[in-house]
Every structure is written in structure tokens, then in C-alpha cells.
Amino acid sequence: MNTTNTEPRKIAIIGSGAIGGYVASQLAPRHGVVLCVRTPFEKLVIVEKGEEMEVPVRIASDPADVGPVDWILVTTKAQDVAGAAEWFAALSGQETVTVMIQNGIDHEARVRPLLGAGAPVIPSIIVCSVERKKPGYIVHHGRAHITVPAGGQSEAFAELFTGSTFKVEAVDDFLTVSWKKLMSNAMVNPVTSLTLRRLTVTTEPLVAPVVRELGREVVAVARAAGAKLTNEDVERNLAGFADAPGGGSSMLYDRLLGRPLEYEYITGAVVATADRLGVPVPINRTILALISGASGHKLDGSE
Secondary structure: OOOOOOOOOEEEEEOOOHHHHHHHHHHOOOOEEEEEOOOOOOOEEEEEOOEEEEEOOEEEOOHHHOOOOOEEEEOOOHHHOHHHHHHHHHHOOOOOEEEEEOOOOOHHHHHHHHOOOOOOEEEEEEEEEEEEEEOOEEEEEEEEEEEEEOOOOHHHHHHHOOOOOOEEEEEOOHHHHHHHHHHHHHHHHHHHHHHOOOHHHHHOOOOHHHHHHHHHHHHHHHHHOOOOOOHHHHHHHHHHHHHOOOOOOHHHHHHHOOOOOOHHHOHHHHHHHHHHHOOOOHHHHHHHHHHHHHOOOOOOOOO
């Protein structure tokens, strides 16, 4: 059912945030897409290069209203996967492929308990600058790239995005790609969230050395885990942040709205792996303590 071809597919996207909404907008012109949400909203609107576009996508809030699909794309925050158990039960068929489009590492381990033992799962890394201004209203700031491991259903997955803004790349060394993205997130997400500043904060004289050291600690952990990272990757990230000063991070946007933060699966994943492998990460450990304190609290100090 999911071999590579150009036929329309039934696709369910669990998660209606910035990533989920933008991915839906790119798949809807060619496929039957249902956006699975907790709280329904009237319509999905994408802002691309200053122009608004309403997306012809079905919005569903009750798993009982949706049957099995060909593809499930999971775009929730990593901590919300377990809460989507009813969706997985309703959407999964014998040949359904699940794709984890999330931050962090160990993507398959998060969803495997909710799927059948043999159900195919594709981990992925997405680079896409998008911001949800309000439910169903999403602004695309730039970039649209997804990386998946080579083999399996990767070719069929890439085919889904034919004609879209997304480039889907299959690589042999997915471990290294995963850690590169985790390093970028660990460098920028907590710093922008704690300072309530966009990427320009990473260029300031007192902040840049902290961001650099966060990255170098991740490099040390990643190399101990078998990934091929170097400190040159850290410098490339810093240069990239400087080139996009108006950009933000998903963690910054969540904190501005008083939402729980995804720190356990970003900085927390770095520290947990460091502890397992015996790598010192004092800066990441300090940031983890601070960001955990900020998570889920409104900016006025209320709970």
C-alpha cells in the first residue's frame, strides 16, 4: 500500500502546532490529509512570504471519527506522544507507516509502546522555521527540509512531498544527523526561552560563549555515542544563528504562551546520555535546571 508512486494517500497528522500545520499545508494539495487536534478550530491558514493561504485540510478532534490511514505523521511535542494513544489506535491499519517528526533522539522508542510490534516507524529530523501565532494560523519563516534513515519506507515517504516546498533526504548515518539537530536545539532553544529573545541574543558578547560551550558539550556526548560531530559544527551553528536574527525557537514560542517546554527531550536528552556515558556537561546541566523551573509557568509568575 505504501510503495513509491504518485497516487494520493490518506495521511493523518497528529499535532496541530507550527510544524504539523505547515506539513499539512504542503501535503494537502496532493493527498487526503486530516489534522488531528485536541481542540478544534475553524480553519488552517498558512502565511508564506507575507501571503495568507487557507489550506483545504480536514480538522478532527475525535479519534472515533477517523479510520485507518496509510501514513501517520507525529508532530506533537515529544512529551505529548503518550497522550495520543487513542489516535494511534484509531488511525493504525495493517500497513500504516508512522513517521516521527519531532525533536530529540530515540524517536521510535517513544511511540513503539503505542503501536503493534511489527508496525513500521520512521524517525525523522526536520529543519523548518515556523511559528504558530494562534490556533490554525501559522507563519513560515523559512527552510523546509526533512531527513530520514535510508532504506525501508524512506523513498515512499519522500514521494509524499513531491511538488511541495520540502526536500526529503535519506541518509545512511542518521545517528549523526540526529545529534547535529539535537546540538542545534540544545544551543538555541533554552537560551532563547530563558532570555525571551530571538536568535539575535546568541550573538551578544556575554551570551555567545555560553552558547558555544553548550554546543561543545553536546559534541563530546555525541562522539561518545558514536556520532560524527566536531566543534566546527558548533561554529557553523553560531554563524547560522547570526544570519537569522529574527528567527526564534519552538521553546521560546511555547514559553511566551505559558506552555510546558520540551526540555526533557532536548537538554534533558543530552544530560541523560552524558550521565550514561560518563561525559561531563556542567553547562547543559545548569541550563536543564533553569529551564525545568521555567517550564509551564506564565510570564507574570503565576502557575
